[in-house]
Amino acid sequence: MSAVGDAVHVLPVVTALKRHDPAIRITWILQGGPASLVRGHPDVDEIILFDRKGGWRAFADLRGKLGGRRFDVVLDLQVYFKASIVTALASAPVKLGFDRARARDWNWLVTNRKIPRRAPRHVQDQYFEFLDVLGVPSEPVEWRLGPYPHELDAQRAFFAGLRRPAVCLVIGSTHVEKEWLPERWAAVSDALWERYGLQPVIVGGRSAREVETEREILARAKHPIISTLGVPFRELVGILAGAALTLSLDTGPMHISVALGTPTIALMGYINPKRTGPYRRFHDLLIDAYGDPGEDYPISIQKRPGRTRRIAVEQVMEKVDLWDRAYRR
Template identity: 65%
Template sequence: MSAVMAPGVPNRICIVMMSAVGDAVHVLPVVNALKRANPNTRITWILQPAPAALVRGHRSVDEIIIFDRSRGLMAFANAAAQLAKRRFDLVINLQVYFKAGIVTGFTHAPIKLGFDRARARDLNWLFTNRKIAPSPIQHVQDQYFEFLTVLGVAPQPVEWDLGPWPQERQWQRRFVASIDGPIASIVVATSKPEKDWFPERWAVVCDALHEKFGMRVVLVGGRSARELAAERVVMERAKHKPRSELGSGLRNLVSILDASALVLSPDTGPLHMSVALDTPVISLMGYTNPKRTGPYRRFQDLIIDAYGEPGEDYPITMENRAGRMRRIETRHVLDKVQLWQDRYAGTRAR
């Protein structure tokens, strides 16, 4: 049924969002708004190990339950065992897939709020007893805000409070002191090869950032096989070798991105982390729809949109378009760097 609920934020809430880092970043303004509306509410969040490392210790997250999908069926068994001991007033299922539905089914709450049937996929809607109203597809952030609307909670001001937190500032100061110039952080790869840009082109950009813009390049991300392969190509081809901070950890990555004058990234978690930190980010987008998963209401002028055809007013959809990232040439990226220099360079106070 559609959500017919008394407005207000109850005292015990469970968030089901077990997706990747970018989605976790989009959830933070939701939990912050819930806490603003009811500072006494206790928020439990079910999520995967990687995004858990990012949000653990956040002021609005009281408890984390890990769902480690790499463990297969044991991940469900462990989640069921932990949730059997807990009672909630409200469960908010922010995911549209079947696995999130199963975990929602493990929770104990009189109200389980999820997406409307048209947007819930893989029978996910079967596991919730209240639905947000049907709506056209929006930016992911705005879709999450629809859940706040049902509760009578305003999403504004949109706050992430991602950090760096006070105990992380010392590490950040040491990192900044070790680099003799403004930092440009490059995200070398994503979770999907279709979203990646080409490392040989990143190498050209590295040299231009150094030679033309006087910047010091830092490679950031994890240590997956593709990220390490991209790092190797960049290091081999760039005349001015960047510094690699691959595998530094998500909390240190927050400090790096916060200290950066500029971030360059495909559609992946660090792009959205940069937006949350108000760090200018050049977004390289071709596979995913920028209107749905691009930077949220900031740095729209720095998007390189290879998703659409020239002049195409495409709708907001979940459609992916393969093969579009190759359309992005190094000159497109450097044009955006020039735009960043003209509009944003030197404007950030830290």
């Protein structure tokens, strides 16, 4: 119901349900961005599009799409107001959601079964609690994001035009506090070209801030950078899957890259990485500016402004050195 990263975290729940019982029919209510990523997934039977840009009319439209339909179970994996309304609109004898302590915006009022209360955990593990209640094993953790067979020709065509292995740079985010400075991106890009023989590829959306950041990076960089800003999510999957390395802010493409198994250097400072950082993979490549040196901070939703910009170019290059020794293939 919101960010692409959340949809990536839900996918292992979907794949586990189908693995447990292939006869289960899964209908997923999604906003436009996440829907474009998930569309075509082999374990998703139906997507109902929720157009939040339509304001209150979006809820009326959704009510019409759900009218007369009855589901066996509704999984309310999000705790925000709009998800609460959608859960209330869906007809089912079982509506499973988070406990009152973790629910927000009166979300607990629209569910009739609650996940038992637990201490804060990584978002992915919180979603797995739904599987625990349903008696469905979560292992092995699978995203099955592709690229799918019909997408391979486009992927091959993209990489055929490169003379060097690609390194993806995810330079933008939905929140300015998660972003890094353009001059540092440019310096890292040049070092990736000169020291490691990599072709920097800028990936992401075409928000005003991303376009401006890209303009500044290209103006400062000494070596060629390829831009793919604004490509559809399914094309982005192919690019991230074929890259040798991803450098990413704390945003949806970071989670996509990790899910695909592409070595990912995550630059995190504003949001707690123990809660929303790379899941199980590439923790040795994580740049954690959220905590102070030696700080054993707890998992929480607390945000720490100003931290991402503390990350120095040298810190990023140290992680690239580690990738070169441990992951490069």
